[in-house]
Amino acid sequence: MSEPLLARLDPTKRVLKRAQYEAFEFSLFDGDVLVRNASHANPENHEYNVQIVDGVPEACECPADKKYAGPCKHRVAVAIRRPVLDAVEQMQMVADGGVITNEQPGTGVEDDATPDDCDCEMLDDDFPCWACVDSGRRELPN
Structure with missing residues (x-):
C-alpha cells in the first residue's frame, strides 16, 4: 500500500487548517486544477494553477509554494477534496486516450x-x- 496523500505532502497544521476553512473554488484546466480563493475581496487576483502528477498536487503557481518548504494551502486544498482529484484523473485519462473504468481488467469485478x-x-x-x-x-x- 502506498503512503496516504496527506502524509506524503506533510503540510503544516496552519496550512492544513487554511486549506479546510478558506472558500476555495476549483476549475479543471488542461489536466490541472485552477484554484480560486473566494475568501479574498478580489478573488480573481487570488487564483493559481495547481499541477497534478499521478494524482498528487505537485506544484502551485502561488508565491507561497515557491517561498516556503512544504505544500501551499492551494495544493493541500486540492489534496483533501477527493472528488476534485478524481475529476482531474478522469480528465487526464481521457486526454491520454485511456478508458475510464472501475473494474479490474478481465474480471468484471x-x-x-x-x-x-x-x-x-x-x-x-x-x-x-x-x-x-x-x-x-x-x-x-x-
Missing part, C-alpha cells in the same frame, strides 16, 4: 483495494477515512 490516499490508520479503528467511504470500501459507523 470492481476493485476493492485500499485507495492510494487512505488515511484510516490515522483515525480510530471504527471510523473510516473519506477515501474509503467515497470508494465504497468502508461505510460510516452508525
Whole structure:
C-alpha cells in the first residue's frame, strides 16, 4: 500500500487548517486544477494553477509554494477534496486516450483495494477515512 496523500505532502497544521476553512473554488484546466480563493475581496487576483502528477498536487503557481518548504494551502486544498482529484484523473485519462473504468481488467469485478490516499490508520479503528467511504470500501459507523 502506498503512503496516504496527506502524509506524503506533510503540510503544516496552519496550512492544513487554511486549506479546510478558506472558500476555495476549483476549475479543471488542461489536466490541472485552477484554484480560486473566494475568501479574498478580489478573488480573481487570488487564483493559481495547481499541477497534478499521478494524482498528487505537485506544484502551485502561488508565491507561497515557491517561498516556503512544504505544500501551499492551494495544493493541500486540492489534496483533501477527493472528488476534485478524481475529476482531474478522469480528465487526464481521457486526454491520454485511456478508458475510464472501475473494474479490474478481465474480471468484471470492481476493485476493492485500499485507495492510494487512505488515511484510516490515522483515525480510530471504527471510523473510516473519506477515501474509503467515497470508494465504497468502508461505510460510516452508525
